[in-house]
Amino acid sequence: MCDDLSHCKMALAIAVxxxxxxxxxxxxxxxxxxxxxxxxxxxxxxxxxxxxxxxxLAGWVLWYSGNIEGLPPKTELGQLNSTVDRLARRVSRKFFSHRRNKYYSKSSRV
Structure with a gap:
């Protein structure tokens, strides 16, 4: 009956x-x-x-943060996970390498 409230019952009781x-x-x-x-x-x-x-509000924050489930394991996500990971890494490398080169070029001019 209360499976959704399984974690941090004391924080929930205090908040209510x-x-x-x-x-x-x-x-x-x-x-x-x-x-x-x-x-x-x-x-x-x-x-x-x-x-x-x-x-x-402190009790509600504690209860909510205690009920956050972790990320599913990579085996459950399958092939999509590795594709998304590769795409995210490629975009972040391009973004950060662009920012890094921009800042290093400014500091070397001074």
Missing amino acids: LMDLLGGVSLLVGVFASLKLNGKECGDVLVYSGILFIVAS
Whole structure:
């Protein structure tokens, strides 16, 4: 049932909990009129709710980065992989050799 959530379950739980706490705190701070010793204190809940939601981003980033799968092995990609690799190497060599020659020719003139 939860195969897609198999990695980093703790980061997911922290992110969801922080989002829930932040959302509830934010909504209570906006819509409820809370007074303590005659002073309005809804702003504190709004600000703390925003901080909870922003802090939950760290949990979401940890969960997402923990669930990134690696590249498939070369045997699964077959012949296409080697062709793409050769093409990419050829283009990058041409690009970097052009840049390298451009910079070396400028430095040798000085």
